[in-house]
Amino acid sequence: RGSIPTFFGNMETKMVSLGLLLFVMAASAVDVNDISQLRAAKNSKRITLRNINVPAGVTLDLGKLKTGTVVEFAGEITFGYKEWEGPLILIGGKNIKVEGKPGHLINCQGERWWDKEGGNGGKTKPKFLAVRLTDSSVDGLVIKNTPAHGISINSCKNVEFTKITLNVADGHQKGGHNTDGFDVGNSEKIRIAYSNVNNQDDCLAINSVNDITFEHNTCIGGHGISIGSVGGRKNNVVQKVKVLHCKVIDSDNGIRIKTVKGATGEVKDILFDDVELKNIAKRGIVIQGNYLNKSPDGDPTGGVPITGLTINNVRGNVLPGGANVYVWVANASNWKWSNIKVTGGKKDLGQKGVPPGVKW
Structure with a gap:
């Protein structure tokens, strides 16, 4: 009987300790509903952003x-109107977990900036989200009507983006332009999966990367899935790219590699596998070595060689006014293409620099 009080005393101590731990954990979770609270909230390791209106010209930092x-992210996040470069949101750190709670919406109201010019003129439009993460994940964000560029992934390492919805469908009728989905530069070990993009520019644009997987994604209404443009930046190497099990619908292009005319760099070890195309307006598959922002210019240049390009099981239809496949390169080797079934396009743009043995 003398041991019983000791047992209950130890259990009571443990329960008190557990209660204190739960209290500390609860206290460390911070709800932010005004941007003025954000600086203090960053001392916590759990931040909930709920129904915030970010003032004009201010980054949600x-x-x-x-x-x-x-x-x-919870509730509706909105932003005041101002012509500026942005970004509207910046996220950076190591071992960060970003989550969208059920029912939330990040509503950029980009129609206030749209003027059919995008980044080429007119109003100055803020970029939406700048990501600077390491060993992190971004999951379940629902984003509507970005003013211009969507998610800029730069100087990131080992980051996953899953179940992202980037809906800029209103821009098709209201003047959206350059509303890129995912822009990737100077990063490594990136995965983007199970996401949906409806926009007016590239669904995915890779400018420089080492090891990226883009899989189980649907791209609607934009310029397709693009490597490039490559060239003219500090880092001009794109390598170890996998595009798998994707759909490209009602877009200008299906899959594309574009290197800048007269530039230097490298594109290597690229795989496109199991990509379905539907109602592509201009080109189903395009590999282009004379890219300029406004229009292609003359013969391709070979300063950015394209090597180790595997394309398998890319299938679907191009509208009659477009071309099924267009290859216009000057320095290409070690390509393996198989099971290419892209049909419907009647336009012949010619071909140049196709490596030996490549057929479609």
Whole structure:
């Protein structure tokens, strides 16, 4: 009987300790519903952003988060109107987990900036989201009507983006332009999966990367899935790219590699496998070595060689006014193409620099 009080005393101590732990954990979770609260909230490792209206010309700054922070988006996030470069949101740190809670919406109201010019003129339009993450994940964000570029992934390493919805469908009728989905530069070990993009520019644009997988994604209404443009930047190497099990619908292009005329760099070890195309307006598959922003210019140049390009099981239809496949390169080798079934396009743009043995 003398041991019983000791047992219950130890259990009571443990229960008190557990209660204190739960209290500390609960206290460390911070709800933010006004941007003025954000600076203090970044001392916490769990931040919930709920129904915030970000003032005009101000970035929702989630940069330099504490290692291991969880960021949740809840309710509706909106932004005041101003012509500026942005970004509207910045997220940076290591071992960060970004989540969209059920029913949330990040509503950029980009129609206030749209003028059919995008980044080529007219109003100055803020970029939406700048990501600077390492060993992190971004999951379940629902984004509507970005003013211009969507998610800019730069200087990131080992980051996954899953179940992202980027809906800029209103821009088709209201003047949206240059509303890229995912832009990737100077990054490595990136995965983008199970996401949906409806926009007016590239669904995916890779400018420089080492090891990226883009899989189980649907791209609607834009310019397709693009490697490039490559060239003219500090880092001009794209390597170890996998595009798998994707759909491209009602877009200008299906899959594309574009290297800048007269530039230097490298594109190598690229795989497109199991990509379905539907109602492509201009080109189903395009590999282009004379890219300029406004229009192609003359003969291709070979300063950005394209090597180790595998394309398998790319299938679907191009509208009659488009071309099924267009290859216009000057320095290409070690290509393996198989099971290409892209039909419907009647336009012949010619071909140049196709490596030996490549057929479609």
